[in-house]
Amino acid sequence: MNNIIYFNESNRQQQLIYSKLPVKKVMQEWLQHSKNYIKVSTLQKYESIINNHIIRNIGHFYIEELTETIINDFISYLLSRGNLKNQKGLSMKTVNDILIVLEMGLKYAEKIYFVPYPKIKLLKFKYKEIQILSYQQQKTLENFLLHEINIDKFAILLTLYSGLRIGELCALQWNDMLGGCIKVSKTMLRIKDENNRTKVIISEPKTTSSNRVIPLPEFILPIVEKFKKSEGYVISNDKGKFIEPRLMQMKFKKIILEAGLPDFNFHILRHSFATRCVEANFEVKSLSEILGHSNVKTTLNLYVHPSIELKRKNMNKLQLTANI
DSSP states (O other): OOOOOEETTTTEEEEESSSSHHHHHHHHHHHEEEESSSSSSHHHHHHHHHIIIIIIHTTBBBBGGHHHHHHHHHHHOOOOOOTTTTTOOOOHHHHHHHHHHHHHHHHHHHHHOOOOOOOOOOOOOOOOOOOOOOHHHHHHHHHHHHHTTHHHHHHHHHTTTTTTOOHHHHHHHHEEEEEEEEEOEEEEEEEEESSSSSEEEEEOOOGGGGGGEEEOOOHHHHHHHHHHOOOSSSSBOTOOOOOOOHHHHHHHHHHHHTTTTOOOOOHHHHHHHHHHHTTTTTHHHHHHHHHHHSSSHHIIIIOOOOOOOHHHHHHHTTTTOOTT
């Protein structure tokens, strides 16, 4: 590295200031530094963002060369043709994820090398409305699941009445289900190994607050007992092997199509669970803990989508007299 300047600070230590520090070097160094502090899945996400978007497009710039204009041009490129597969634009959320990773790397450079960087502004956009099952759709699905129920149908029913994430469901073992409750302490996901091949791993849940205990409604307990085993994975095949999230998603798609429902994503079960709880006047703090959120605001803003039925019910409370 060129132009290295050494200086002493209070005669205690030597620091380095690099007058020319490439974005590529900073991002790679920050990623290496972060390995011991973040989950494997998060690390892989960061690595993909850095290699496929940041280094690919602005890695050759020195940090001191970065300006708001360059950052804005980078954002415009990502929004217009940043998708590597089809040369189409990336979503605003994806672009924000890239900008967040970029800023973390630049903050690292500022802290270690005292190199300032331009302010990065995230894009402002409206989140897509959370999709949930209507009352009729949920009733249709439940009737289909309860008719000749098998382990795949049981998995869907269990999720619909617990709000589990798909990775948490697949990682669930029978020793996690005691006393009519589910103890959530792990999740299952597929990651890439050092040879760029994918493998399934069991890791800690998404966040610390994701470690939780979920009491099940009483009506579902006899169904749990029907499938209960002394050990092993709750959702497994005939040989007792776990069913990974990717396969569970495929099984879900097949079942809802057989039930005559639209092509939903598995996560709609979690959204629907949260919304049904709110509609039933569930205490929101308890619901937030059951969902594994770090705060109530996340529960209300992100997962709870009031249905038109609930809105109509609340509007009807405004009537002051019976003779209008």
